[in-house]
Amino acid sequence: DIQMTQSPSTLSASVGDRVTITCRASQSISSWLAWYQQKPGKAPRVMIYKASSLESGVPSRFSGSGSGTEFTLTISSLQPDDFATYYCQHYNSYPWTFGQGTKVEIK
């Protein structure tokens, strides 16, 4: 199975900060990676697919990059609505696996 490792696990930041979350795959997954945002008590929401494609309706301050084994999700200017937990997920092969999550907290 491909293991997905996110860092950091928790991130404390202020409104307006630039935030970067890293996701590493245990083997190459090409660009078959998605990023999700989840708020407490809610279902996840896809933000980025195919490593760098912005989902429709997602603010342009979100961006994704990377290929192979290393990927990043960047929020260029953190907004109050962005405080949430973010997960990466590969869909290169079965079983699909998620990273453990990165909680973005208010500093």
Next chain:
Amino acid sequence: DVQLVESGGGLVQPGGSLRLSCAASGFTFSIYWMSWVRQAPGKGLEWVANIKPDGSEKWYVDSVKGRFTISRNNAENSLYLQINSLRAQDTAVYYCASNRYPYIVAGGLGYWGQGTLVTVSS
């Protein structure tokens, strides 16, 4: 609007069974790969299984193989998860989710239901 509505969760004893359902509307259900994803209380997301649009292909995470069965009824726009031999570690919110793109398996999970809670306890 796309809607996925799960049902069928509840409290069940270890070794018991449940059948989860997911009612889909607002999109052409029959042309999308569909998945079940679960989340144990306070924990991260775990993909459980998925099924091809015509039902001819199914994939599972190892921990549920032989105990869980995913199925669908395209005429009724419904997805199912039969879960047998339940264990305490199966306690989770179970989400149904559709692939982002029709026909193909790639693209991530674009639409999600709100989930149904399964609690395994004596």
